Amino acid sequence: MKIAVVYNRESQAVINLFGTQNREKYGLETIRKIREGLRRGGHEVRTFEGDKNLISNLEDFMPSVISGERPGLVFNLSYGIQGRGRYMHVPGMLEMLGIPYVGSGPETHALALDKVVTKIMLMQRGLPTPKFAVLDKPDSPLQEDLRYPLIVKPKDEAVSFGLRIVHNEDELREGVQVIYDTYHAPTLVEEYIEGREVNVALLGNNPVEALPPVELVFGEGPQIFTYEDKKNESGRRVEKVCPAPLTEEETARVQELAVSTFKVLNCYDSARVDFRIDQDGNPYILEVNSMASLGGDGSLVFAADKIGMDYPALVNRLIDITCERYFGRDFFDEESHQEKTPADKLFQRLTTRRSKIEEDLQVWTNLSSRTEDAAGISAVRKKFEDRLGKLGLKQKEEWTNGRSAWTWETKAGLKDGTLLVVPIDVPGARTGYPIPFRREQEWIYGEGVASSRGGMTVILSALQALKEEKLLSKTNVGVFFYADEGRGMRYSTPMLKKAAAEAAEVIVLQPGFVEGKVVDQRRGTRQYHVILEGDPERVGRRTETHDVLSWFLEQTPKLKELNSRRNKIAVAVQDVRSERYSVLMPHRITAQVAITYIDEALADKTEKAIYDILTPKQKGMKSYMELLTSRPPLLRGSAAGLLEKLEETARSARLPFGTESSLLSTASGAVPEGVPAVCGAAPASRNQFTPNEALHRSELVQRSLLLALFLEKGASR
Known part of the structure; x- marks a missing residue:
């Protein structure tokens, strides 16, 4: 199967660069591991940047399939190049092109990236999430009754950009000011849940499988997973524990909530739901990552490995899940695709x-x-x-x-x-x-x-x-x-x-x-070489006879009259060349005349007619006609x-x-x-x-x- 791995890393191939620039990038090692894992699964894999050249690259790599042939698809890793809706750009392009792809659709990414909209949808479905408010500007009043400490973060950014804990009004205003200056976006302010942080990764569609929960153990410092932690720049090591040390009831509860969240946002194929569990064991949904990281230290990869699914198995499982969603359950059924006959093997x-x-x-x-x-x-x-x-x-x-x-x-x-x-x-x-x-x-x-x-x-x-x-x-x-x-x-x-x-x-x-x-x-074809010779004539000389060029041009309409659509025969002059001395009129014409035909007898008759038309009657002019090629019908x-x-x-x-x-x-x-x-x-x-x-x-x-x-x-x- 042809698989195009699409990501954003180096390219800025767009018409103009403006607006919010993407800072999320997959590492080259992760891209390589995905590519090699898919190749181990027997797929033909190429990698492309998700820029303006993507359409032409996919056209080149994925021509239209024939009946019975497995179509190609895109393994989407693209976070986009720029703009607030950058997660949606590549999925939107792929839907326009009619190319299947791994992961959620553009509408889901739009919802998940906007944390405020996500929380409103969760609240409407009765799913627990921390109380929150939105501050459009640093001096916007905090009208909701929220208790410190609070969490501040941009309302539509990912990877913990701008995330921090604030303990009072001054810290709140400072945090909002930083977000406003850095991201030019409103700030989501929500109550900080004292307790444990747990992630639940999800695979599949119908049914959705919740992997074992992963707990993040922060050690010293803020008990939140910051951007610096994710980039290994905080100076501390955040450990992951899987399965998280929860009771059976707590595990079942967060898995159930994760699946419900997945469905509320209409996610596809994979996602990750982040929780805080308070000291009384109550889980709260923080946010949804509709493009769960496939980096080696990501919770999805970590949890999959704990249940015996190594990296190649995980990426190929994502292909299976996607194909099942697009093409039905038996798309990868071994028996239905088994090469039983020589013809089946040749097709494959x-x-x-x-x-x-x-x-x-x-x-x-x-x-x-x-x-x-x-x-x-x-x-x-x-x-x-x-x-x-x-x-x-x-x-x-x-x-x-x-x-x-x-x-x-x-x-x-x-x-x-x-x-x-x-x-x-x-x-x-x-x-x-x-x-x-x-x-x-x-x-x-x-x-x-x-x-x-x-x-x-x-x-x-x-x-x-x-x-x-x-x-x-x-x-x-x-x-x-x-x-x-x-x-x-x-x-x-x-x-x-x-x-x-x-x-x-x-x-x-x-x-x-x-x-x-x-x-x-x-049709058959006969091609003739025609030579017409005459006396050289001066330009403008009055004479009763024609020069050879003028005479030949007068004959060409007569050749056209031999054409007959009903009899499926056509006559054409394919080439004409002349020879002359200095300023004199041409004294020799060479031409190539062709007949196309179905009936041999009619072709013989037309050949004779051509010969008669191109045989001059006037004195001082003579012609020769030779059959060059004859190709039967x-x-x-x-x-x-x-x-x-x-x-x-x-x-x-x-x-x-x-x-x-x-x-x-x-x-x-x-x-x-x-x-x-x-x-x-x-x-x-x-x-x-x-x-x-x-x-x-x-x-x-x-x-x-x-x-x-x-x-x-x-x-x-």
């Missing part, structure tokens, strides 16, 4: 290593391999082959040309198995700086992240999970990867046809569509059985699934007739082949899982 492996999969994607994305970059392609190829070799796959020489196409297979071989197809080149020439890898909540950006790297990562993730479950070696799988996607597979297609003919089915790892949609139909209905198996696999894992058609051509069209082929098995993309290319983040693990489960079924047959 892939969903718990989401971060590692994304890190793998980042590594591949940061390796540039543009189509024209031979050195980059070589580096990626060697690294990809190294990964396949470590998975136990071997290269199949018969279906490898060593320049643009490579085929690898498992120990069981490809025969009658599944061929996975993916490009390792990113179409286009390398120009400028590469697009940096970056993550957002829903999308991941980078050079070739969707058009190549997403598919590569899905293949490796799925095969790695199968290997760890000892299933890969007996699964009939082949991996065909090629390096001329940017050239329309001009050189790798013959190898793909040979490898695909050996397989029972082909899955092409090119981007699909959101909501788990794969591609069951893709993937026709709907040719892979019905394969789609049914994929859909069944997705349904059993509660993964989204559907089909969609695409205008872009891929390797799927080169698969021989009679071999079922599906494309779009890689995560969905947007802005493909542009500097803003992005991959759908959640689908990275979804598609990895779908592929692993699909191949696992093949291994079990």
Whole structure:
């Protein structure tokens, strides 16, 4: 489970600093102990400061979960950066983001931090608390009938800030003046209860468990727990005794009052209630700590240890309590989450290593391999082959040309198995700086992240999970990867046809569509290189004939007229370049014209029409048209059985699934007739082949899982 430990310590990353600054901080050692304890519990843990960068950090660490996957949560240690309502800031942000978190909600922290409001609520419920008054200013009259000695403290501060005993009017006014000057806040004045101080820590929600009471033994000096005591600056040692030496009746009474207080303030998961017990054994509730300290010397940690709950057990117990509150009692029930089948184990492996999969994607994305970059392609190829070799796959020489196409297979071989197809080149020439890898909540950006790297990562993730479950070696799988996607597979297609003919089915790892949609139909593409030559003409010369550029521009509307939505055919001029001498008009035009189509016969007819349109009739002008690439279409209905198996696999894992058609051509069209082929098995993309290319983040693990489960079924047959 992903757990973000959020605290406030060093960062002051806010837009402006003003108002009451927080002075409560967890020590680095405590944060480390919490992190390590959670890791011992099997969780993936990262720590973050609770500042204005928290939202983007959590977006990066906790993408949206898939069905059946355990969501992440926040272990909240944040006291806030500034302001009187600072305890509420991080819980409020988390509720807005929809992220579960350990501890009480913002409304509870607001009540508990305001000691006056807390005492009023306790009194309304008939719970005992010392008599009190509130002095807004140092010279405010004390109208309530209170008996000295009295306790003075800020009404909405914690950790005993400003706490002191006063014995007369002069000391009272002095104490209120200090609080007013230091905290700019009203002072809570309450009767001092002569007697013993006891804390009761609480865990759980329904039911709430009261831990054994802890008594604070102060020794010499004031019989109260001051800020200096808590910071070990008072020169004395305050001892803790647990269980507190109380009678059974007294113990039951303070535990009962603590639970009632917990419920009155609507606390969650854990808290601590502080008591004074007078000389007659009567308990009085002093205050509620809605964020009970997890420091090593805190009463909650001390009491938990006395009942056999060490530090790792305590922090993981808090996770269990929180998950039970959010997701139900059986969230951590061992039997309900037991990995019973290979499919269950694959699900667990892939969903718990989401971060590692994304890190793998980042590594591949940061390796540039543009189509024209031979050195980059070589580096990626060697690294990809190294990964396949470590998975136990071997290269199949018969279906490898060593320049643009490579085929690898498992120990069981490809025969009658599944061929996975993916490009390792990113179409286009390398120009400028590469697009940096970056993550957002829903999308991941980078050079070739969707058009190549997403598919590569899905293949490796799925095969790695199968290997760890000892299933890969007996699964009939082949991996065909090629390096001329940017050239329309001009050189790798013959190898793909040979490898695909050996397989029972082909899955092409090119981007699909959101909501788990794969591609069951893709248009074919033909690209033509056109050269148009004519005589050089002077600018402004009167002539009955056109210069080549003007003539070509007149023909382009005629090419557009060949488009037909009904017939699913489109013609487009993709590139135009001209050559000229000095100040003369162009004498040569080179252009690239493309057709996308479904019907081959209609494509042949359109090709002839293009040739006729671009064949000049005027004297002194001639043209040439050459077919550069031809990528056949993937026709709907040719892979019905394969789609049914994929859909069944997705349904059993509660993964989204559907089909969609695409205008872009891929390797799927080169698969021989009679071999079922599906494309779009890689995560969905947007802005493909542009500097803003992005991959759908959640689908990275979804598609990895779908592929692993699909191949696992093949291994079990």
